[in-house]
Amino acid sequence: MFELDDIQENAENELEEVVMGLIINAGQARSLAYTALKKAKESDFDNAKSLMEQSHLALNEAHKVQTKLIESDMGKGRIKVSLVLVHAQDHLMNAMLARELIIELIELHKKLE
Numbered sequence: 001m002f003e004l005d006d007i008q009e010n011a012e013n014e015l016e017e018v019v020m021g022l023i024i025n026a027g028q029a030r031s032l033a034y035t036a037l038k039k040a041k042e043s044d045f046d047n048a049k050s051l052m053e054q055s056h057l058a059l060n061e062a063h064k065v066q067t068k069l070i071e072s073d074m075g076k077g078r079i080k081v082s083l084v085l086v087h088a089q090d091h092l093m094n095a096m097l098a099r100e101l102i103i104e105l106i107e108l109h110k111k112l113e
Contacts, residue, residue, distance in 0.1 A: 015079065018065055019088045025062035026091040029055045033095070033102045040106040043113060048106055055099055062092050 036051035066089070073079040 016084065018069065019084050022062050022065040022088040023091050025058050025065065026088070026095040029059035029062060030091075030095040030098050032058060033099045037102045037105055040109040043109070045106070045110060052099075052103065052106070059095055059099060062095065066092060
């Protein structure tokens with residue numbers, strides 16, 4: 001029979017796995033976007049486009065995780081806010097911002113060609 005502590009520990013472990021997925025996908029999205037920018041600087045726009053598409057997919061995965069967390073919390077504080085969760089949200093927002101700026105920078109590099 002499970003004790004309450006065991007159930008809480010399992011829930012915390014599951015949350016930690018979900019949060020790590022958020023960090024990994026957001027980090028991947030950001031990394032791919034910066035690699036795309038590097039390719040654009042080299043005038044390799046086909047590769048840059050492909051990398052930005054991959055970045056978009058990784059960001060979508062991270063966003064799905066975030067949505068799942070928000071839905072499971074339902075605004076009732078069910079999910080324990082931890083430093084790791086805040087860190088994951090920070091990664092996601094930085095990846096989103098980086099992608100938006102890099103899209104514009106790639107367009108500028110195209111115009112300079």
